[in-house]
Amino acid sequence: MTPPPYVLVLFYSRHGSVSEMAKHIARGINKINGIDVKIRQVPEVSETTKVAAPALPDDGAPYCTLEELADCSGLAIGSPSYFGSMAAPLKHFIDQTSTLWLTGRLMNKPACGFTSASTMHGGQEQCIYSMMTPLIHHGMVWLGLPYKNKELIHTQAGGTPYGASHLANSTHETDLTDDEKALCEAQGKRLAEMAIKLKK
Numbered sequence: 001m002t003p004p005p006y007v008l009v010l011f012y013s014r015h016g017s018v019s020e021m022a023k024h025i026a027r028g029i030n031k032i033n034g035i036d037v038k039i040r041q042v043p044e045v046s047e048t049t050k051v052a053a054p055a056l057p058d059d060g061a062p063y064c065t066l067e068e069l070a071d072c073s074g075l076a077i078g079s080p081s082y083f084g085s086m087a088a089p090l091k092h093f094i095d096q097t098s099t100l101w102l103t104g105r106l107m108n109k110p111a112c113g114f115t116s117a118s119t120m121h122g123g124q125e126q127c128i129y130s131m132m133t134p135l136i137h138h139g140m141v142w143l144g145l146p147y148k149n150k151e152l153i154h155t156q157a158g159g160t161p162y163g164a165s166h167l168a169n170s171t172h173e174t175d176l177t178d179d180e181k182a183l184c185e186a187q188g189k190r191l192a193e194m195a196i197k198l199k200k
Ligand SMILES: Cc1cc2nc3c(=O)[nH]c(=O)nc-3n(C[C@H](O)[C@H](O)[C@H](O)COP(=O)(O)O)c2cc1C
Pocket: 012, 013, 014, 015, 016, 017, 018, 019, 079, 080, 081, 082, 083, 084, 116, 117, 118, 119, 120, 121, 122, 123, 168, 172
């Protein structure tokens, strides 16, 4: 029996904000019938690069395998904003996807990005763009977050038309505002809808 199609929510999170966003994106995906969701994280990169990560994380989502990425029907990818870019552990994972690029496994599948940052204008949109770039190379179809979602207009915290974001402040506030939650869910829902449409 063929396993049901799924959308992969893939992220790195050190302090929990991006991980919390992933749950709300998954909630949006779950609102669409006919497609499942898998939530996966990537391991830390070690300061001493010869030390391997344990096979299982101490907590949170399981680590993503390349097969899980290859077989997804859509991808939501999330990272904290680090100096206007994705964090190294996520980039390290993406840099292991050459075989998927060579075989075109991600071609024509929809993808979107999400991020958390500690300051209001701390490079969130650039960070989302940094995740978009390699996925464009993979031939994925990038989705933004349209202004039809009215929370984008009145949010006092996170939310960008390039993808969902969360304002965590310097206190690592992991609780999302209602607007941030709504935008994460809307993004997940739209991704799932597009995954089904593009699969036909
Ligand atoms: C190396 C590093 C660079 C960072 N750069 C930025 C930045 O440029 N702008 C910003 O607003 N926050 C920056 N931050 C803060 C993180 O983006 C923020 O704490 C984020 O919410 C962490 O997400 P997490 O809770 O999922 O780990 C940086 C943090 C670290 C460790």
